[in-house]
Amino acid sequence: MTVELRHHTALAPEARQDLLDVYADVRGPLLHLPNYRVAAFTERLDRHTAEPGFELVLGYDGELPVGYVYGNTVEAGDRYWKRMTDQLPDGWTDTPTLAIKEIGVRTPWRGTGTARRIHDALLANRTEGRVTLMVNPLAGDGKVQRLYETWGYQAFNAQQPSPESPRLTAMIRPTR
Template identity: 35%
Template sequence: MKADVITLSTYQSAHLPEIRSTLLDVYAEVWAKEAATDPFFSIERFDDRLSGHASGGDWTCVVGELGGEVVGYAYGRLDSVREWREMLSPVEPSVRNYGSDGTFGLCEIMVRLPWRGKGVARGIHDELMRQRAEERASLLVDHERRKVRALYEKWGYRLVGEIQPFSDSPRYDALVLPLR
């Protein structure tokens, strides 16, 4: 499968009502196994997080489609300073420095099973990052998902610490990527 046959569409906060059910459907499919045993991964909890993420005017989402079928998406927003205060490990001072243009927080990136391992996630990610004016991007990856973290590191992300954003969430590795 070639990434150039995938249509990438960009949405902002105002568009969430029209794409919300699509985002929830993909999430429910991708996280079904985890949601069956851990309430943090339930569709209801994700919907709450989605609402919070999209509540600011800086939320952006890129959805990938092939032949009218959604294959995956990524979305994010400006990071909040509060999130970086929740670091569980000591971090170098530059991690807490947002720079003049801030840090774009990649909140979610997910690709449906049939399209994994085909470069789809990278294409969606790169399109989202191409549109950003911030100096860097950040993301969180479950500390136990070493292969996923290694993939992000191949994309240029650098591990900066560990964080637990919610009392019932997994511990996450925090990574940053220079954008400029």
């Protein structure tokens, strides 16, 4: 499968719709839960696109969007850090960090390396020295977290971003 990667630092209507379509497909079994509803995701997406350093990578097989990853820069004082369960060590938030907010790949492209390619494309030109993401430790019976560990991520904290959200494991690694 050849997947073309397209970078966006702003969301044109077509890219936005492609992202929403992939999100709905990827999260399909969870869409009945308040935190995973498309409307809740859309609200988060609108907030994230307005944050510093926003970038989205969409993967396409032909004209079909098959996967995505997006994130933005978080610095000291950002609410991303403030919501951590355990207190962070002094100086932890002083380093600008890329926070991956969402990553998803449609089922037929899972296990093909597509998620890793899209992820690495996002990191390729970033200037932040490290990257963080959140994972539901129960997703796939822990399989998703173990996958991120093979990509070099290590758990360092936890967060429950909203009352409707599950408790997530915060993971981090160097950008390169």
